[in-house]
Amino acid sequence: MARAVTSQRKALNTVVAWSIGLLIFFPILWTILTSFKSEAEAIANPPVFMFFDWTLENYSVVLERSNYMRFLTNSVIIAGGSTLLGVLIAVPAAWSMAFVPSRRTKDILLWMLSTKMLPAVGVLYPIYLLCIRLGVLDNRAALVVILMLINLPIIVWMLYTYFREIPGEILEAARMDGATLKDEILYVLTPMAIPGIASTLLLNFILAWNEAFWTLNLTSVDAAPLTAFIASYSSPEGLFFAKLSAASTMAIAPILILGWFSQKQLVRGLTFGAVK
């Protein structure tokens, strides 16, 4: 009985977990609270926590001043498009790495992941020039492709770890049963990997949604997503903390809600299949 968990112990765990959770969540909570304050209250010293005049003024100003829906649409298209495209490309790639590995498969995986270790700004210049040359600066399709490429290593790596858990004999059985490669991936592999694919989709949607470096540098108006929407309120002159907070809240709200409803999948995704 050495490992028995007493109820006291459980309560303690709960308290600690909630404390850490709240600590991490605090900046977001603060942002949300600030979005309901007046500009003066937002910078009040000492700061006010809950007891201020709640107002929706910031939201109406922000909605009036910028076209939230356009930014939102761009975010959905860019994050969704790049994620879907990425998974379409990554499924066959991960299939081959997991089920017909060569001697170099491990090296290739590591090399792919190593591209994530390069600071993005290192390739900003060439990519920026490329976009100009191709005439795709501030273009949604271009951003879909670029963000897809940025996140592809992670998508492949995640799918690879999920696929590795699937016994190869089942795929061989499908082959014996007359399945073509397409049938095998479509009717056997994919349905078996649905939980893994779902968490991969989700995690990458969030990564793409939050991606700010490329979206800020490669867009101006037409393709600008919510990250640009937030950035437009962080001006060095003037005090617009409350409005900035309102814009931020509006930008993160969709993803926050999505994350809330898919916690389970997310945890699985973030632990890279280590937890079953």
Place this chain on the structure above:
Amino acid sequence: MGRIQLKQVKKAFGDVVVIPPLDLEIVDGEFVVFVGPSGCGKSTLLRLIAGLEDTTSGVIEIDGEDATALPPAKRRLAMVFQSYALYPHMTVRKNIAFPLRMAKMDQAEQDRRIEAAAKALNLTDYLHRRPGQLSGGQRQRVAIGRAIVREPAAFLFDEPLSNLDAALRVGMRMEISELHKKLKTTMVYVTHDQVEAMTMADKIVVLQAGVIEQVGSPLDLYHTPRNKFVAGFIGSPRMNLVEGTEAAKHNATTIGVRPEHIDISTTEGLWQGTVGVAEHLGSDTFLHVHGVPGCDPVTVRIAGDVALNHGDTVHLTPRADQIHKFDAQGLRIS
């Protein structure tokens, strides 16, 4: 039809040659069993036939047609895996239907075949279940059902019973044998259980390190093993292999006598020894006798129960007409 011919088929993984060039003919309708010690290449050979592994060189013909380069799906062979390899996300019905769906068979015919297979395999009540909700024996039956609905040219089995408990194994062994009698389709069956091999096979292929040691009917192998390896491998308990002066008396390097071909007496006999372990099974008694020169221990099988135990002195006499003689290379001297 299901005639399979291997011509100089070789398989190497990298530099490691697992199967040196090998010839084998499997006649249509035959039940062929591959046996051999672990790691000898039984599964590899079966997977070569299935098309799940590429041959390094050589030709595989199915019904006279070169199938060496055909993908598994095109070889008209069905395989039953040791792990069953059922599709966990599909119901039993969908599992069995999968090969028919891949063949784009019309729905009515699919249903007819599934019902027939389910009835034959006692699966009718389980068609709506997932594999996860079945016992090991039932899963095995689903795997067989999935194989038979296609009416393949031949069935390939890779140790299909090794995950089942002993009682179930005997039952399934009979079911597969009966299935073969009924369907008369070629079956290639891999096992390391020589009882399975002896009871099910029309023809046994004994493999060692990727080399075919002997091909023959179970009783051929039992009565006239071609070499020492086959002699020791086929039969249970193992044949006693005696070397030295006793063998020299027969002008051989080694002589072999099966445990059931040794007469025992407490008073007189050719060899004298002491009982080490005595195994009383009721139907039979196995004695492991120490002290016979050139073979230790000598195993003796006596029908029925005999009152001999550890420490008893016994005299053994091999039956003269049941002695197998082998030369220095281990080959049979006839």
